[in-house]
Amino acid sequence: MSSQDAPVADGNSEKAVSVDAVICDQDGHGVEQAQWLIKERPVTLYLNDHELVTLLCTGHHLDELAVGFLKAEGFLEGREDLEDLRVDQEAGRVDVKSRLDTSLVERLWQKRTVTSGCGKGTVFYHALDSLLSQPVVSALQLTPAQVWNRMQDLHHLSSTYRTTHGVHNTALATADEIVLFRDDIGRHNAVDMIIGHCFLHHLPLADKLLITTGRLTSEILIKSAKVGIPILVSRNTATTLAVELAKSLNITLIGYVRAGKCTVYSGAERVVCSVS
Amino acid sequence: MIYLDNAATTHPKPPAVYERVQHALAKVGASPGRGAYRLAREASSIVARARATVASLFNIRDPNQVVFTANATESINVVLKGWLRPGDRVLISAMEHNAVLRPLRSLARTGVQVEVVRCGTRGELDLEQLRSLLHPPPRLVVLVHASNVNGALQPIAEVARMCLEQHVPLFLDAAQTAGIQPIDVEAWQLGMLACSGHKGLFGPPGVGVLYIRPDLDVAPLLEGGTGSRSEEENQPDFRPDRYECGTLNLPGIAGLAAGVEFIEKVGLDAIRNHELELAKRIETGLEALPGVRILRPDERGTGVVSFIVADLHAGDLGHLLDAGFDIAVRTGLHCAPLAHKTLGTFPEGTVRVSPGFFTATEDIEAFLDALGALLSRRHPRH
Numbered sequence: 001m002s003s004q005d006a007p008v009a010d011g012n013s014e015k016a017v018s019v020d021a022v023i024c025d026q027d028g029h030g031v032e033q034a035q036w037l038i039k040e041r042p043v044t045l046y047l048n049d050h051e052l053v054t055l056l057c058t059g060h061h062l063d064e065l066a067v068g069f070l071k072a073e074g075f076l077e078g079r080e081d082l083e084d085l086r087v088d089q090e091a092g093r094v095d096v097k098s099r100l101d102t103s104l105v106e107r108l109w110q111k112r113t114v115t116s117g118c119g120k121g122t123v124f125y126h127a128l129d130s131l132l133s134q135p136v137v138s139a140l141q142l143t144p145a146q147v148w149n150r151m152q153d154l155h156h157l158s159s160t161y162r163t164t165h166g167v168h169n170t171a172l173a174t175a176d177e178i179v180l181f182r183d184d185i186g187r188h189n190a191v192d193m194i195i196g197h198c199f200l201h202h203l204p205l206a207d208k209l210l211i212t213t214g215r216l217t218s219e220i221l222i223k224s225a226k227v228g229i230p231i232l233v234s235r236n237t238a239t240t241l242a243v244e245l246a247k248s249l250n251i252t253l254i255g256y257v258r259a260g261k262c263t264v265y266s267g268a269e270r271v272v273c274s275v276s
Numbered sequence: 277m278i279y280l281d282n283a284a285t286t287h288p289k290p291p292a293v294y295e296r297v298q299h300a301l302a303k304v305g306a307s308p309g310r311g312a313y314r315l316a317r318e319a320s321s322i323v324a325r326a327r328a329t330v331a332s333l334f335n336i337r338d339p340n341q342v343v344f345t346a347n348a349t350e351s352i353n354v355v356l357k358g359w360l361r362p363g364d365r366v367l368i369s370a371m372e373h374n375a376v377l378r379p380l381r382s383l384a385r386t387g388v389q390v391e392v393v394r395c396g397t398r399g400e401l402d403l404e405q406l407r408s409l410l411h412p413p414p415r416l417v418v419l420v421h422a423s424n425v426n427g428a429l430q431p432i433a434e435v436a437r438m439c440l441e442q443h444v445p446l447f448l449d450a451a452q453t454a455g456i457q458p459i460d461v462e463a464w465q466l467g468m469l470a471c472s473g474h475k476g477l478f479g480p481p482g483v484g485v486l487y488i489r490p491d492l493d494v495a496p497l498l499e500g501g502t503g504s505r506s507e508e509e510n511q512p513d514f515r516p517d518r519y520e521c522g523t524l525n526l527p528g529i530a531g532l533a534a535g536v537e538f539i540e541k542v543g544l545d546a547i548r549n550h551e552l553e554l555a556k557r558i559e560t561g562l563e564a565l566p567g568v569r570i571l572r573p574d575e576r577g578t579g580v581v582s583f584i585v586a587d588l589h590a591g592d593l594g595h596l597l598d599a600g601f602d603i604a605v606r607t608g609l610h611c612a613p614l615a616h617k618t619l620g621t622f623p624e625g626t627v628r629v630s631p632g633f634f635t636a637t638e639d640i641e642a643f644l645d646a647l648g649a650l651l652s653r654r655h656p657r658h
Contacts, residue, residue, distance in 0.1 A: 074653065104600055104649060111599050115591035119608025119625035122589040127599055130592035131653055 015039055015058050015183075016164050038166030040185050043092045047075055047102065057189045058167065061182060061197070062087045065189055066094035068196025072223045074105040074132050079202060123244050129222045135250040138206045138230035142175040143272045144262055147233055150178060151257040154211050157181045161213075170194055170212045172205075172229075179208070187214030188223070195227050205229050216242045216255055216265075225249040231270055233257060238265045278603045278639045282632030283424050283452060283580045283610075285474045285481060290538040293531045297480055300530035307523050309503035319526050326533035327516070330477075333536050334469060335460045336487055343486040343519040344473075344529055348451045349375040350497070351470035351486035354519060355447055356380060356418075358495035359468075362387030364415035367406065369430065370395040370618040371423045374611040376449060380418075395618045399428030400574045406438065413442040416467070421453040422577030425615045425628065427555065429457070429577025436464035445492055451475060452578050454485070455539050456548050467492055473528065476547075476578075478535025483528035486519065498522065547633045551579030554631040554640055561644035565651050571619050571626055579635075582619075582626035585651065590627045593650070601646035605629050 021035040041059045045052045045066050052075075057065060063085055070076045076098055084097035108128045115122055124130040150173045158169040160183055167183040170190035180203075182193040191210065198205055209231035210224060216238035222245065224232055231252040238246075238255045243265045246253040252267030264271050279287050300322060306315035308323045323344070331339040345351045356379045360366055366383075368376055370392050380390045391409055394402040401419070410417075417439050422429045432448065439446040445467020450459055455476025461469055466489065473483035488494050499511040500521035512518055539547060558581045562568045567586040585593060594607035608625040609616050616622040631640060 077653070104653075108596065108600050113592060113595050114598075115595060116606075116608055118606075118610060119591065120623040122592045124589070124592055127592060127595050130589060131596055131650060134654060135587050 014060060015160050015167070036163045038160065038164040038185055041092055043094060045069065046093065046095045048097055049095075055186070055189060057186055058184045059089075059092070060184075061193045062089065062094050064182070064193040064196030064200065065184075066096055066196065067199050068192030068194065070096060070098070071199050072192060072195055072226055073109065074128055074226075075102050076100060076199070079199060082199075123241070123248055124222075125218075129226070133222055133225040133245075133249055134228075135248070136206070136225060136228050136230045137250070138228075138270075140175070140207050140209065140230050141270050141272055142209065142231070146175045147254055147257055147262050147271070148260060150175075150209070150211055151233065151235060153178045154181070154213070158183060158213075168212065168214045170210065170214075172198070172208050172210055174208060178211075179203075187212055188219060191220060191223055195223070198227075209233055215239065216253055218242050218245055221245045221249070221251060221253070225251060231267070233262075237263075278601075278642055280629045280631055280635065280639070280643060281604050281606045282635070283475070283578070283628065283630035284606055285472075286476065286478055286632045286634075288634055289478050289480070289531070290535060292534040292538060293478055293480065296534040297527040297531040300527040304526065304530075306526075307503075308526055308529075310523070322526060322530050322533070323524060326529045326536075329533045329536045329540075330485055333455075333459075333477075333539065334487065335462050337462055338490070340515050341487055341490060343488070343516045344524060345484035345486050345519070346482060346525070347474075347484040348449070348470050348472040349484070351484045352376055352447075352449065353379050354486055354497045355416075355468045355470065355488065355494055356383060357497055359445075359492070360388045360415060363389075365389045365391060365412075366416045366418060367391050367393055367409055367414050368418045369393050369401050369420060371399050371401075371425070371428060371430075371615045372418065372420050372612070373424055373449065373451070373615070374613070375451070376418050376420070377614055392614070395428075396574070397618070397620060398572055398574045399423050399426055399615065399619060401430050401435070403431065403434065403438070406435065410438060410442045410444060413444045415444075416447055417444055418447045418449065420449040420451075421457065421459070422580075423573065423612070423615055424452050424580065425610050425612050425621075425626065426571040426573050426582045426619060427452075427576045427578040427580035428573030429453075429575045431575075433464060436466065439467075440465055445489065452580065455536070456544070456551060456578050458544060461487055465489070468494070473532040473535070476539075477532055478538055479532030480528050482525045483532045485532075488515075488519075490515075496521075542633070550633055551631055551635075552576060554635055554637070555579040555581050557637065557640050558629055558631070558644070561640070562647075565644075565648055567651065567654070571621065578630070579632070580628060580630045582621070582628045584621060584624075584626050588654070590625050593627050593647075596650050597643075597646055600650065601642070603643055603646055605643075 016036045018034045022030045024030045044054045081100040086095040168187035169183045171178045172180040182190045184190040211233045215236045216234045218241040221242045233254045246266040252270040253265040256263040306319045308319035327339040327342045393406045447468040450471040454471035469487040473479035474481040502517040571582040590607040597603040606628045
């Protein structure tokens with residue numbers, strides 16, 4: 001297995017570079033000191049020879065990033081839809097061929113939902129999300145101690161963050177161990193890489209939890225619902241819309257995993273805990 | 277665009293409707309009943325002919341009992357607010373539209389007692405409960421002829437008979453059935469009838485129809501200039517002037533007459549059969565799709581078909597059909613929250629597909645194909 005494929009390798013040396021900088025204090029004194037910065041670069045996705053989107057990312061695991069993005073956005077459905085995948089690392093270009101008829105998704109992609117005032121409104125803001133998101137069915141359960149331990153595992157893996165403070169860390173885990181770690185300047189990119197890795201390697205998601213250092217927002221929530229991840233965990237907080245969506249999509253939302261505690265915003269039945 | 281929202285308003289209209297509206301506005305232009313010159317007389321004549329045409333469709337003996345309003349909602353408000361007084365009891369069905377419910381909720385605050393007759397989960401009226409609630413006789417029974425949510429047809433002849441036995445006027449809301457189902461005002465001895473001009477009657481928006489039985493003294497909602505007995509400061513007591521004041525919507529009424537003439541020419545049966553056939557095809561097609569539940573009526577009176585898809589918001593699905601396929605359907609509660617409570621689809625509502633006489637079978641096939649393509653992207657994860 002190459003370093004690009006390694007499930008839990010951080011690959012720190014490939015993502016951070018040292019640059020010259022001056023550290024100034026408020027009294028006006030400066031000191032020259034090299035700083036480690038995270039790489040940022042544009043990568044353009046082409047779907048069936050048409051330019052689709054340019055992502056700003058750290059530039060690694062581009063195969064996973066591309067298919068994860070396309071899977072989450074509905075341009076790929078099953079593994080059999082992926083006809084070809086070519087990564088030009090130098091040019092920052094990924095070409096994907098999908099056997100799926102993507103014309104419908106192209107028409108609906110990024111279209112804002114418009115509904116009437118007649119009836120209870122939808123929680124979705126993009127039409128396509130409402131179609132591709134379904135309530136997640138999973139028997140996965142875990143204890144608060146397991147939540148805490150997996151978050152600790154995530155921190156131990158994040159050497160790039162410790163060096164640069166410039167990435168979001170994301171991991172896919174069972175209740176007992178982390179099975180995949182990815183980081184990127186964009187928290188969505190890191191999640192897409194995980195989705196892409198599982199898509200390429202036929203890994204199931206219904207028995208796993210996703211751990212992130214980013215906030216639990218509607219976008220991460222919807223992305224997870226589309227691929228069927230039942231539990232989301234973050235050391236940060238959740239947003240109101242994410243909680244509303246999580247409730248309607250049967251996703252367990254756990255935030256603020258800090259100081260030996262965590263906050264369960266939705267789907268508490270998956271967390272083994274006696275509530276007083 | 278495939279238009280499947282004919283229960284809201286029919287579209288397109290027969291070509292003669294557009295022509296008659298244009299003629300009334302551009303070539304006639306004068307205000308009916310407001311002058312003795314040629315154009316004013318012609319305007320009056322258009323309205324009189326329209327009254328006779330509508331009277332004929334509903335078997336109303338005296339065309340002067342046909343009142344033109346702005347819409348069915350106004351017609352309903354005239355009756356409810358002009359007939360019911362504090363202390364009165366009124367019976368309605370559990371399938372009524374907000375056009376009935378909202379004025380009654382307002383009247384209830386003044387002391388009118390509103391009682392809802394149960395309907396089954398398919399929208400059918402509980403006749404036994406109605407029979408029981410007719411003792412003692414209420415002041416009024418209000419009944420929607422067919423539901424605007426699922427097309428459920430109520431047994432109007434039987435209800436009319438039950439009401440007559442108790443000498444209770446029956447007020448029929450025919451917004452969905454006028455121009456589709458036979459309506460016989462004289463045979464049923466209806467107390468009142470209200471309907472829209474722009475739905476099954478193919479008229480333009482802005483005209484409603486109201487009939488009030490001659491012996492029922494309903495107070496008018498509006499009072500003002502009628503072009504008749506102008507020397508008197510009190511509202512005329514004869515019909516239709518008692519209920520028609522202010523300038524009438526001549527182009528709308530002219531268009532409505534053309535729409536009703538079209539119905540007479542094509543035939544009510546042909547229109548109804550076409551729409552019911554399309555509804556049947558929609559239901560058959562929907563049955564074959566995963567996760568779809570159809571809100572079927574016991575007896576279907578119109579082409580209105582409502583359905584829901586498991587775990588997919590009706591509004592989202594409506595938007596997907598619009599944005600993805602240029603297909604227009606109505607979603608949500610259809611201004612009938614009580615009906616949705618009865619059918620078990622409150623508060624999210626349903627997707628409502630309502631074909632019209634000008635809807636082709638190919639339109640329905642295109643709708644079913646589009647829905648199939650959308651739902652094929654959803655997979656059960658059980």
